[in-house]
Amino acid sequence: MLKKIFPVIEHINAPSALTTLGLLMGAATAYFIKHGELRWAILCLFICGILDLADGFVASRLNQITKFGQQMDSLVDFFTCCIMPIVIVYVYFYESRFVIGAMVFYAVCGLWRLSYFNILPQSTDPAEKRCFTGLPVPGAMMVVTMVFWAVLRFELPVWILGAAFLFLGFMMISFVKLRKYGLWQQIMWGVGVIFMVLVFVL
Helix, strand or coil: HHHHHHHHHHHHHHHHHHHHHHHHHHHHHHHHHCCCCCCHHHHHHHHHHHHHHHHHHHHHHCCCCCCHHHHHHHHHHHHHHHHHHHHHHHHHHCCHHHHHHHHHHHHHHHHHHHHHHHHHHCCCCCHHHEECCCCEEEEEHHHHHHHHHHHHHHCCCCCCHHHHHHHHHHHHHHHCCCCCCCCCHHHHHHHHHHHHHHHHCC
């Protein structure tokens, strides 16, 4: 009965529930920024990245990869990984035109990447399936968040943040091959854990 009234319910599964939770964490990020709670905002952003990794993993393991889930994942990724980081940075560095311009470039590259990979046909090559082409958007978000915090906390030159936005933007739309669940991701998650400890200790 409910599916007839609300047909979208038919497409809700475990991966899409995790993606939805990621959206809610993105909204929580906005809430904490509004109230000046930078630590909690950064924590929520990192949880968004974790949920993005989890929904893809769960979808693959449960064989629940759907077009609905792919579209939903892209929309949430753009909000949490492209829009929310630049909102946080804008609050603190709105006077730097270089950073603002680099942020816009980063957001555009994120949009292009998400749109491009939505229209690509599914590859049957096992080697292709084991690799990302270019840096995934959640990975870019995590790196730029760490750079932002370091610049703010240690009063580093603000151009470093702008350069990070530009570099990560190029990486998202590049042809660089990155192995899924490879050493680079393990290092990133390890650095991320250390980063979160530093955010709450310092």
